[in-house]
Amino acid sequence: MQYISTRGGTLGQFSDVLLEGLAPNGGLAVPETLPRLSAEDLERLRPLSYPELATEIIGLFATDIPRDDLARLTAAAYGGGKFAADEIVPLSEIGEGMTLVGLSEGPTLAFKDMAMQFLGEALEYVLEKNDRVLNVLGATSGDTGSAAEHALRGRDRVSVFMLSPQGRMSAFQRAQMYSLQDENVHNIAVEGVFDDCQNLVKRLATDLDFKRAHSLGAVNSINFGRISAQIAYYVWAWLRVTDKVAPTERADFQVSFAVPSGNFGNILSGHYAKSMGVPIRTLVLASNENNVLDEFFRTGHYRPRSAENTLATSSPSMDVSRASNLERFVFDLLGRDPERTAAAWHELEERDEIDLSGELDRFESEFGIVSGTSTHDDRIATIREFSESSGVILDPHTADGAKVARAHVEAGIPMLVLETAKPAKFADLITEALGTTVEPDADTQAMLDAPARVTNMPHDEQQLRAYINERALR
Numbered sequence: 071m072q073y074i075s076t077r078g079g080t081l082g083q084f085s086d087v088l089l090e091g092l093a094p095n096g097g098l099a100v101p102e103t104l105p106r107l108s109a110e111d112l113e114r115l116r117p118l119s120y121p122e123l124a125t126e127i128i129g130l131f132a133t134d135i136p137r138d139d140l141a142r143l144t145a146a147a148y149g150g151g152k153f154a155a156d157e158i159v160p161l162s163e164i165g166e167g168m169t170l171v172g173l174s175e176g177p178t179l180a181f182k183d184m185a186m187q188f189l190g191e192a193l194e195y196v197l198e199k200n201d202r203v204l205n206v207l208g209a210t211s212g213d214t215g216s217a218a219e220h221a222l223r224g225r226d227r228v229s230v231f232m233l234s235p236q237g238r239m240s241a242f243q244r245a246q247m248y249s250l251q252d253e254n255v256h257n258i259a260v261e262g263v264f265d266d267c268q269n270l271v272k273r274l275a276t277d278l279d280f281k282r283a284h285s286l287g288a289v290n291s292i293n294f295g296r297i298s299a300q301i302a303y304y305v306w307a308w309l310r311v312t313d314k315v316a317p318t319e320r321a322d323f324q325v326s327f328a329v330p331s332g333n334f335g336n337i338l339s340g341h342y343a344k345s346m347g348v349p350i351r352t353l354v355l356a357s358n359e360n361n362v363l364d365e366f367f368r369t370g371h372y373r374p375r376s377a378e379n380t381l382a383t384s385s386p387s388m389d390v391s392r393a394s395n396l397e398r399f400v401f402d403l404l405g406r407d408p409e410r411t412a413a414a415w416h417e418l419e420e421r422d423e424i425d426l427s428g429e430l431d432r433f434e435s436e437f438g439i440v441s442g443t444s445t446h447d448d449r450i451a452t453i454r455e456f457s458e459s460s461g462v463i464l465d466p467h468t469a470d471g472a473k474v475a476r477a478h479v480e481a482g483i484p485m486l487v488l489e490t491a492k493p494a495k496f497a498d499l500i501t502e503a504l505g506t507t508v509e510p511d512a513d514t515q516a517m518l519d520a521p522a523r524v525t526n527m528p529h530d531e532q533q534l535r536a537y538i539n540e541r542a543l544r
């Protein structure tokens with residue numbers, strides 16, 4: 071399988087794009103052709119365990135990794151008791167025609183573990199093969215950084231330098247990162263806000279000499295390895311729902327998904343699953359108050375907002391106003407034409423906006439994507455209502471998904487709501503919604519009590535350079 075840039079040109083194979091999601095011309099890596107899954111293929115996948123299924127799905131994209139090797143990587147990623155549920159991704163009905171798809175059973179209690187655990191294994195494998203090392207440099211406001219650190223901790227050929235804004239994360243988020251005692255994990259708390267961290271990362275990553283000399287890389291949400299690993303749980307969820315359907319009716323049995331969205335990574339994987347032939351009727355995109363994506367899917371106008379115009383909400387992992395993966399969808403929307411895609415992003419640079427309103431009628435009819443916005447009050451009400459009706463406590467992001475999903479439930483078509491985090495991560499909001507406190511379990515308490523391993527640093531590029539220079543793997 072060859073990879074191409076959304077703005078033209080070829081990029082090599084899976085192993086090549088695993089380290090570098092961004093093409094030199096600014097485009098994103100996408101497969102040259104999308105593989106197809108026939109009804110027979112899907113039936114063949116039915117008896118597989120989650121790691122086995124992941125091998126088959128990722129294997130369609132990672133054709134340069136021998137199948138036996140890939141099977142070892144997925145067994146390590148999704149085995150060893152790292153996920154709380156035996157089935158890795160459990161499904162449970164929550165009423166109103168909805169089923170919760172448990173993507174948050176991993177070590178950081180959020181769906182990013184699903185992709186990041188695989189990426190950690192795959193990165194080490196590829197680095198080993200090429201006798202290379204990688205120093206991952208990133209900025210986080212919470213979830214991405216902890217998922218990356220938990221996936222990369224203790225590895226030989228990878229180290230992590232993760233910048234976070236001093237005093238801006240919840241106690242839980244801080245503990246999840248700073249409690250790690252592994253030598254290859256470097257937590258740097260920067261005096262400033264998330265954007266200050268992000269800017270420091272950008273400055274170092276665009277200094278190509280420094281980047282090369284220190285083998286810097288990223289594991290951000292445009293990484294195609296992450297996107298491919300996420301396709302597996304869309305297939306898994308369809309299989310588990312149709313286990314209960316008569317065999318003769320399975321092939322055409324459709325389900326819909328509701329996806330709490332920020333960077334458009336999760337739902338992009340759903341879009342690929344649907345394009346590959348998984349019987350998905352609707353992909354419901356849920357935004358929070360930072361509803362740039364909802365606006366796009368309702369109007370065809372993509373208008374990213376600045377950091378100053380991005381609100382801090384109670385579903386913080388969706389506080390995104392520039393959806394880095396959207397370009398991959400737009401590439402498909404524009405007939406996979408790199409020239410039209412490049413022109414669209416040129417338009418964005420010139421006018422801070424892309425006008426695709428001419429394609430609006432295809433969003434739902436051809437791609438099955440609809441959208442909606444959920445606010446703080448919606449999320450509180452939704453958490454309360456599902457707690458009362460089914461006893462299930464939704465995390466605030468998942469509540470956004472369930473809220474928007476309600477408007478799109480159709481008779482006879484299960485609505486699968488992706489659970490993108492566990493409520494224990496957001497205890498304050500759960501208390502606001504339900505009036506009860508969420509007691510941490512023993513593991514969580516131990517994590518909260520662990521000594522913090524973190525370096526405080528002013529917002530100073532030279533200090534950061536010196537720090538990395540001293541500690542980077544070579």
Ligand SMILES: *Cc1c(COP(=O)(O)O)cnc(C)c1O
Pocket residue numbers: 180181182213214291330331332333334335336337387388467490491
């Ligand atoms: C990252 C994240 C999201 C948004 O996912 P995208 O792939 O960026 O659209 C939603 N919910 C939670 C809890 C997350 O951590």
